[in-house]
Amino acid sequence: MISVGTFCEVCDNSGVKIAQCIKIPGHLNRAIVGQMIVVAIQKGRLKKEKDSAIKGKGVYQAIIVQTKKAKSRLDGSHLKWDNNALVLLQKGLPIGSRILKGVGHELRKKRYTRFISLAPRIC
């Protein structure tokens, strides 16, 4: 469960390491797995920007793929991960070409099947 101000790990190969949540769309206080949020880059920079004068610190959209807070499912099970992790977006598409960690299968019901296609495993 992620709120405004939470620092999250970026688990794709975009080049960014850590990002901070700065906005949860929809007048919500908390965000869960499969939800889109707005983040500011805190550590690392995009590989695409290496040759340019811009050194990261940008604002991007992101999809939450892992949370420390347990996520309950309809079959009665609960699932939680070690870190809060997310994947960066630009114009609705992932910035990185690969996802480096397992993602929750809630993404499929939230219409993010393309992220599942890039992930190594589905939890």
Next chain:
Amino acid sequence: MEESELQGLWDKFGEMVVSNPDVMALEDLDDTDSKQFAVAMAEIADLTKAADVQVLHVAPFVYWTRVMVLVTAFSRPQVNAIGSRIREAALEKFQRTPENDVDDGTPKSWTVVDFGDVVIHVFLPKEREYYALDDYYKEAEAIPLPFANRGLE
């Protein structure tokens, strides 16, 4: 606990308990229907002037789908056209609708049509090269397409 006691428990409760005996294991599922549906959808994409159509049997590697179709289109309107033609043909011929449809009508450079056991990706050439799903699932078996040599005859 002694080993004999553990063995007794294993003999009593060790077998897998399935609430619904009609449910089959994933390995026993037959993918013939999925493959036929995927090849039919690939032919629809080919008739919409798509290029580099590939049908991959990814069931041995991922559990969330059985067959994946990769298609290249050359413009965003063509990406939308292929997606809508596939949805119409699936409804007319197979009475199937996408379960987890990604496309919301806005033109995109990568559209996914998700039928559950068959997932269809339609890319622009730049996106197909960048995300390289062909390489990611390169160990999957490529299903031969009956229309692959149509233009050469």
